[in-house]
Amino acid sequence: MGKLNSCSDIIGAQELTSLGLYKALAAEFIGTLLLVLVGCGSCLGVTNTTRIALTFGLTVATIAQAIGHVSGCHINPAVTLGMLMARCTSVVRAVLYIIFQCIGAITGAALLYGLVPSSFVGSLGNTGLNSAVSGGQGFGIEFFITFVLVLTVFGACDDRRSDVKGSVPLAIGLSITACHLFAVPLTGSSMNPARSFGPAVMMGDDYWNDHRVYWFGPMLGGAVAGLVYSYGFKSSGEDHSFSPSGTHRIIGESSTPRP
Template identity: 35%
Template sequence: MKSISISALGAEGLGTALLVIFGVGTAVIAGDTVGTPGIALAFGLTLLALVYAIGPISGCHINPAVTVGALIARAITPITAAFYIVAQAVGALIGALVVLALASGRPGYSLSSDSLGTNGFAGSSPGEYDLVSVAVFETIATATLVLVVLATTARSVHPALAAGIPIGLTLTVLHLLGIGIDSTSVNPARSFGPALVAGGPALSQLWVFVIFPVLGAVLAGLIHRFVLKVPASTDTAVSA
């Protein structure tokens, strides 16, 4: 994208909201039924569909980490990146509020005890993984996702034909591994929305799911630019 447009920002906000609604929503509302594979597929398939739906409009970043990676790879400008990240954060918050509204319709649901699909480490981790394990996972997993995004949307391929499936499948695989570690972030916006709504430990630990995914994104951008030496596309699509 060479200039900022309202439609692109709207697409980023809407796409991020939908990723939270169907990804986090599946974890919160149907997690006991579908289990880890089902939650992983909810995130991956939602992202796959959104690549094709809004990719032509905004590039379908729907993830600040992807936006940072695209910035490092010189696929977008700093001002565009800043606006994208704001739109993604707003969309994630709206998505989290929708998930809370849906979950609250079940008798006995309590935000304090049932959570909202938030990410965390130590006592807030599903497997009680410590900060080091979570930091390493988020850095490596996000770098992998962003590198796949940059590679599959490079100028040497056609994003509309090639990007959606590998990106969606990558997010699915990352969730299969990460759900038991920290509920899987690899997307600061996905973590931001639920944490802001839930508050408590999720909000106090949010910094982890901003710093390390961004670190992974920077690494991916640098690898793409200087090691793989593939020109990044200004149509960079996606992620979670």
Template identity: 40%
Template sequence: MSIMQRSLAELFGTFWLVFGGCGSAVLAAAFPELGIGFVGVSLAFGLTVLTMAYSIGHISGCHLNPAVTFGLWAGGRFEAKDIPAYVIAQVVGAILAAGALYMIASGAGEVSGLASNGMGEASPGGFDIKSGLMIEVLLTFFFLMIIMGSTDSRAPAGFAPIAIGLGLTLIHLISIPVTNTSVNPARSTGPALLEGGIYLSQLWMFWVAPIVGGIIGGLFYKFLGEDKSAKPNIEGE
């Protein structure tokens, strides 16, 4: 696949992740008496990744996340020259999704939020920057471990999307109260650009922490003894 095809797949997939995940939080989480709550939002994010992994995993590898892209590079699964194209595509997809979600949500009146990530007064549970940084680094580290391990050629073929989707669901179940769960700089960027204010001023943290965690995760899995001669079973060409 050409870099243009793979980048377009990443844009498409990241749009779906942000629109599906953040959309569930904005439109359905607090719906009177029928709201899906934290569990529903967590499942929504996991399902977006699971469905896209089966849909575009064979095209682009289905990163949908700059932290995953950097982590796979650190783990020897991705070429550095393709990082800019992937990251740009992911961010554009996230911004477009946030814009579409804003337009839909505004149909019911003033939009109160777009599921942006935050710390301190912007944290759902009032958690400070120390807690936010720690949980974002730690959970992105584990996310990369799940991705690297489940897509290893020695792992059962065809099940990686399930493990990755359920892994992201668990990550959200743990951390929505802390930061509203990022582990993904693109996912954080789209809503923050539209909401502005404190969410935009804190956006740096949701780039730094996930990328650091992703790189550490990629390096650590590589250290565990991955067979570098074997081809991952979900990576795109």
């Protein structure tokens, strides 16, 4: 998936007639559902930062390997916004992705609530600020850890790079693991508004405190990372410029118009 240049492609209304879009929406729904079910499940019972970090990182890597060719495996509104800001996805697709990601997160949280014993439920893996962390600090932490994630997505999917070889899903998953190891004790390390939204919907009023941090921080971090990589870090040279096909591997969809 390359950059969209024409106004009609950027808006993307024509995609509503594409079967590929609806397959992608189903993949985003299922992928985010599984992320919340498995990832938030690791937060229940025993609080262990390493366990949580590894679970979220490996879960994202696994899901990316499974559905990356279908939807690009965004499974995160912040990633989707980063792609939109870089003109790698249309407005229509981005809006629908975010809606289905949030629905998938709610469904995953509901399944987790129903599948585990009540004594394990607790906060259902809800994110919350450490009592020593202010709202501004929480915003900054969530901004930067999401910036790391989305920058990694762009860099790992740039297939005109010849300097680094390896697994794209694993690279993305490891960025999530690293940021969780840092931020879990501070903010719960959301990096993903949908991941925080689903459990908050299920658990009710007591879990909406500081929820805006988990939208504004990650969404702005993702948007800035998309702009920085796409307009600042990509090379103008033929051998190293940002590659549409590389983006398609994880964050694209074959039916998306190419410039």
